[in-house]
Amino acid sequence: MALLEIKDLHAKVGDREILKGINLTVNAGEVHAIMGPNGSGKSTLAQVLAGRELYVVTGGSVTYLGKDLLEMSPEDRAREGIFLAFQYPVEIPGVSNMYFLKAALNTIRKHHGIDELDAMDFLNLVRDKMQIMKMDQTLLNRPVNTGFSGGEKKRNEIFQMAVLEPKLAVLDETDSGLDIDALRVVSGGVNAMRSPERAMIVVTHYQRLLNEIVPDFVHVLAEGRIVKSGGKELALELEAEGYEALGAYDEPEAVGRV
Amino acid sequence: MSDSTNTIETFANQEYKWGFVTDIEADAIPRGLSEDVVRLISAKKNEPEWLLEWRLKAYRHWLTLKEPTWANIHYPKIDYQNIIYYSSPKAKGDGPKSLDDVDPELLKTYAKLGIPLQEQAILAGVAVDAVFDSVSVATTFKAKLHEVGIIFGSFSEAVKEHPELVRQYLGSVVPISDNFFAALNSAVFSDGSFCYIPKGVKCPMELSTYFRINAKDTGQFERTLIVADEGATVSYLEGCTAPMRDTNQLHAAVVELVALDNAQIKYSTVQNWYPGDKDGKGGIYNFVTKRGACRGVNSKISWTQVETGSAITWKYPSCLLIGDNSVGEFYSVALTNNWQQADTGTKMIHIGKNTTSTIVSKGISAGHGQNTYRGGVKILKSATGARNYSQCDSLLLGDKCGAHTFPYLEVRNTSAQVEHEASTSKIGEDQIFYCRQRGISSEDAVSMIVHGFCKEVFRELPMEFAVEAQKLLGVSLEGSVG
Numbered sequence: 001m002a003l004l005e006i007k008d009l010h011a012k013v014g015d016r017e018i019l020k021g022i023n024l025t026v027n028a029g030e031v032h033a034i035m036g037p038n039g040s041g042k043s044t045l046a047q048v049l050a051g052r053e054l055y056v057v058t059g060g061s062v063t064y065l066g067k068d069l070l071e072m073s074p075e076d077r078a079r080e081g082i083f084l085a086f087q088y089p090v091e092i093p094g095v096s097n098m099y100f101l102k103a104a105l106n107t108i109r110k111h112h113g114i115d116e117l118d119a120m121d122f123l124n125l126v127r128d129k130m131q132i133m134k135m136d137q138t139l140l141n142r143p144v145n146t147g148f149s150g151g152e153k154k155r156n157e158i159f160q161m162a163v164l165e166p167k168l169a170v171l172d173e174t175d176s177g178l179d180i181d182a183l184r185v186v187s188g189g190v191n192a193m194r195s196p197e198r199a200m201i202v203v204t205h206y207q208r209l210l211n212e213i214v215p216d217f218v219h220v221l222a223e224g225r226i227v228k229s230g231g232k233e234l235a236l237e238l239e240a241e242g243y244e245a246l247g248a249y250d251e252p253e254a255v256g257r258v
Numbered sequence: 259m260s261d262s263t264n265t266i267e268t269f270a271n272q273e274y275k276w277g278f279v280t281d282i283e284a285d286a287i288p289r290g291l292s293e294d295v296v297r298l299i300s301a302k303k304n305e306p307e308w309l310l311e312w313r314l315k316a317y318r319h320w321l322t323l324k325e326p327t328w329a330n331i332h333y334p335k336i337d338y339q340n341i342i343y344y345s346s347p348k349a350k351g352d353g354p355k356s357l358d359d360v361d362p363e364l365l366k367t368y369a370k371l372g373i374p375l376q377e378q379a380i381l382a383g384v385a386v387d388a389v390f391d392s393v394s395v396a397t398t399f400k401a402k403l404h405e406v407g408i409i410f411g412s413f414s415e416a417v418k419e420h421p422e423l424v425r426q427y428l429g430s431v432v433p434i435s436d437n438f439f440a441a442l443n444s445a446v447f448s449d450g451s452f453c454y455i456p457k458g459v460k461c462p463m464e465l466s467t468y469f470r471i472n473a474k475d476t477g478q479f480e481r482t483l484i485v486a487d488e489g490a491t492v493s494y495l496e497g498c499t500a501p502m503r504d505t506n507q508l509h510a511a512v513v514e515l516v517a518l519d520n521a522q523i524k525y526s527t528v529q530n531w532y533p534g535d536k537d538g539k540g541g542i543y544n545f546v547t548k549r550g551a552c553r554g555v556n557s558k559i560s561w562t563q564v565e566t567g568s569a570i571t572w573k574y575p576s577c578l579l580i581g582d583n584s585v586g587e588f589y590s591v592a593l594t595n596n597w598q599q600a601d602t603g604t605k606m607i608h609i610g611k612n613t614t615s616t617i618v619s620k621g622i623s624a625g626h627g628q629n630t631y632r633g634g635v636k637i638l639k640s641a642t643g644a645r646n647y648s649q650c651d652s653l654l655l656g657d658k659c660g661a662h663t664f665p666y667l668e669v670r671n672t673s674a675q676v677e678h679e680a681s682t683s684k685i686g687e688d689q690i691f692y693c694r695q696r697g698i699s700s701e702d703a704v705s706m707i708v709h710g711f712c713k714e715v716f717r718e719l720p721m722e723f724a725v726e727a728q729k730l731l732g733v734s735l736e737g738s739v740g
Contacts, residue, residue, distance in 0.1 A: 050695050054687075078697035090692035093683065094710025103706065104696035111697070143710070160696065 001066055003028045003199050004049075004168055010059035011048050018044045020224035021060070026168070029196040033210055033235060034203045036221035037243045042203045043087060045221070046172040049201075050084040051077050064168070078104075079111035081167030085157040085174050092144035097156065100144045101126070101163055108164060129162040133189045150177035158189040169193070169200045175209035187212030207239035220246055280366075286345035286476065291338050293317060296445050299344050303414050303448075306421060316434035316444030323438045329601040330630040330662055331570050333506070333543065341508060342476045343446045387412060387451040387467045389480055399463065409454040410465055413481055416452035423454055427485050431514040431551045431578070439510040439572075440547040443479045447512065450480035455490035455521075464720055466495035469511075477508040484514070486521035488554065493524040495723055506534075506569060511546045519554030519581065524562070526719050527575075528727050531567035538597025538626075541569025548575035552584035552613075560587035561604065562718040564727040569598060574632065576605035579613035579641075586615040589715040593731060594627025594659070603633035603664075608641035608674070617648040620712050622731075623659035630662040637674040644674045652682040653711050655704070683711075705732045 004026040011019040018041045026032055036042050048055050049062070051074035062069040069077065092100065106116040117125065130137065133155050145153050154174055161169055171190065175183055190200070190213050202213055210218070210232065218234040219226045220243070228234065228246055238246070287298055296317045300310040325336070387397040387410065397411045409420060417424050434444040451467040469480060486492055496513075509531060515523050525548075534541025544567075550559035561575040577586030588604035606615035621629040629652065637644045652661035665678055685707050693703035709716070709728055716724045 052691055074691065074694040075697050075699050078695050084695050086692065086695075090686075090688050092689055092692070092707060092710070094713060095706050096710075100693075100696070100698075100706070103702065104693075104698055107697040107699075107702075164696070 002026065002063075003065065004069075005063040006060070007062075008060035009045075009048070009057065009062060011044060011055050011057045013044065013055050017058070018055075018224055019048065022221075022224070022226060024219065024226065026199045026201065028167070028199050030217065031194065031200045031202060031213065031215045033213075033215035033218045033232075034201060034221055035205070035207075035218060035235065035238060038205070040221040041224045042205075042221055043172055046084060046087075046170045046201070046203050049077075049170055050074060050082065075107075078164075079108050083161050083164055083166035083169045085154075085161060085169065085171040087172040087174075087176060089145045089148075089153040089157055091146045091148075093146045095144050096141055097144050098122075098126075098140040101160055104160070105163055126159075126163055129159055132162065132192055133159045134185050135159055151179065151182040154178055154186055155182070155189070158186050158193075162189060162193060165193075165198075167198055169198065171200065171202045171204075173203055173205065175204055175206060183209065183212060207235045210235045222246065286342050289340055289342050291317075291341070291343060291446065295343055299446055299448060302344065303417070305417060308425065309417060312429070312434070313445050316441050317446075319435050320438070320441035320445055323441055325438050329572050329632070330628065330664075331572060331599045331601050333570055333599075336506075336508060336543070338442075343479070344448050345476045346448075387465075389449055389451070389467060389469045389478075403461075403463075403465075406459050406462065407456040408459060408461055409452065411452060413447075413450040413452045413483070416483075420452075420454070423485065424452065424483070427483055427514065427516055428481075429514075431516060431549050432512050432547050437547060439545045440512050443481060443510050443512045443547070446477075447479045447481040450482045450511070451484075452482070453484040453492065453494065455484075455486045455492045457487045458489040459487075460490070461492040464493050464495055466497065468497045469509075477510065479509075480511050482511070482513040483516075484523060484525070485516045486518065486523050486557075488519045488521060490518075491522045493720060494526065495720060496525070496527045497530070497726075506541055506543055508543045508545065509568075511548075513546070513548040513575075515548075515550030515559055517550065517552050517554060517557035517559050517584075520556045521554060522558045522560075523550060524560045525550070525575070526723055527561075527563040527565070528719075528723055528730065529563065529565045529567050529571070530730055532569075533567045533598050534569040534596065536596045536625075538569070541598070542567065544568035544571045544573060546571075546573040548573065549578065550576070550586070551578040551580060552586060552610075553580050554584070555581040555610075556583045557581050558585040558587075560585075560589070560718070562587075562589040562715065563591070563602075564712075564715070564719070564730070565590070565592040565600060565602060566730050568600075571598075571600040571602050573602045574604055576607070577615065578607050578609065579615065579644075580609045581613075582610040583612045584610055585613070587718075588615075588617045588619070589718045590619045591622070591712045591715045591727070591731070592620070592629055592631075593622040594624070594629045596625040596627065598625075599628045599630075601630040601632055603631045605634040605636070606646060608635075608637045608644040608646070610641060612643040613641055614645045615647075617646070617650070618714055619648075619650045620715055621650075621652045621661050622655065622708060622711065623652070623661050624655035625659060627659045628662070629660065630664065632664045632666075634666040635668070635676060637669045637671050637676070639670045641671050642673050644671060646674075646676045648676075648678045650678070650680045651711065652680075653708070654682065654684040655708075708732075 002025045006022050006024040009019050009022040034042050044055055057070055102122045109116055135155055215232050218230055220228040296313050300313055403410050432440050434441055453465055455461055517523050531542035531544055552559050559577050565571050579586050586606050592600045592602050594600045604617055617633055619631045621631055623629040631650050635646045650663055654661055661682055663680055690700050690703045716727060719727055
């Protein structure tokens, strides 16, 4: 059974149809890259998988672990192992990063009937993961993403992913706003998470991330549809020839999208 | 409408759990206010002549005053002749001498409110004075406190047993002429708590008063007076609830604190009067005057309040910083949901040298709630080296509520340092979604964010109260974000 099966998925935001029939099958252990110009629907796909209510699914189906994903609430999707690394991680002033992550982890553990962790056990668990992400311990005590630099926010996302150990991770433009060193750290964290039980969907505009996180499959998204799929060499091809060679253009009016 | 929005609404619409009525026979006087009523209240309490005179003076002064209209609150005119000014549960004989004499119905009421009055059942370390409508019905741990010389009990008792202390301090911080509601209270106050901590004594337990309004159409006018003599320390807690009724009830209390040299008073309130229903019907008008005087050098008065109840709150716990190096603090969380209105804040009057004050105010508005912070910092000419820090934050849940801030500042000494910071934020759909994507339900997300917002104030509360305040905030907000 596939981990995730998307069939003819249509979605809109407001009156605007953005996804116009996506088909994609993801098996455990695979890393899929979704590439495409601005406005092609990459981020929409990521948000729809996570259950963001701003995006309304108008057709098609998504099956996750044999269940109808579209029927599940965002928190249930998360508890069942779907993790979205946000393109723009949200600031939550007043709530410490540690408190937040501990609450998230314990909710997920509880959902699976596992004992909740106390503060000490939690600290032991996160210490190693922080090291991999080269994160300073003080980040745990700071409010969630508040006053974090762009790089710190992205690292924090992958750090959360490392702690929550999802079955399906969706990385939405995790490379945007990162310099080359930060990109390496973040990619290192992601690569450390690759395992035969876990699948990843890596959404990116640029090929450079895929030099670090080497995908098994690359899909090109244009105007709400996957127009081409291939192996990792497809990304290099795109880098050399550009999206236009595939007939995929940036949609200028989509730049200010949500 | 999205789930997140619904959550915020559900979160704000939890029911008021303390709205039951105790069926107990009450001794109430007829409606209305006159000199005769003032005399009647005084007579019912067997008060000395001087106190009756004091009340009458207050009443005559009240007649000359107009109800204040400057606050950012709106309510129909109060008919002061339609209020019952005195109601007490019928006592067997002369009122309870000990807990054994207290009507079991009353004990049950307090147990239901989570305030057990049987001493063995009480959280260790908290002595309680329970005020039911117009009278104090029980005070716990009196004997234990007596051993160290602390006087703690009902105001009426104190008038009988320690008239000299009451006479010396009553009205010395909030004079009868202070304001409309304080004058009214001075005329008709029925009971309340009195506390005196002698020189050098650190009060060994938390003291608390639990106020309960039960009778219909009754106003509660209690008076609290706390005096900390030189070097004394006390932490005092106040809690309040009332039944759900569809008419508004007036609660006009006065609290006076006096701190002498090197004394410290910490006064914490969790105010949970019935706020009215979701359409704004009923609820308590909480028009309260609270003030503390730091009379002595190095004295300190700290107010912490969590205001979640009442249809309308009008209240400005303040500090007069008279003694050199004295310290005033005000930590506040005020929540308004549905149609609640709050106009609350503090006044810090710096008179002595090197006096410092800290103000941290957190206003949360949800539903159609209107939340106003009104604060005054006054540095007099004499207050060389005075410092003030004010921080005033507002959190909005939804788009029908309002937050307003009126900081007033008057500085007459050039050596003063005054800082003011303010912020307004809103719980966003993006924040809720971010939490949900990590597995946290919307309700938990809202309460996590609200608690995070209030944290600085909660950590000023005594432990048990902090836990209660957090729960209360959750309940008061159930059903609210958007």
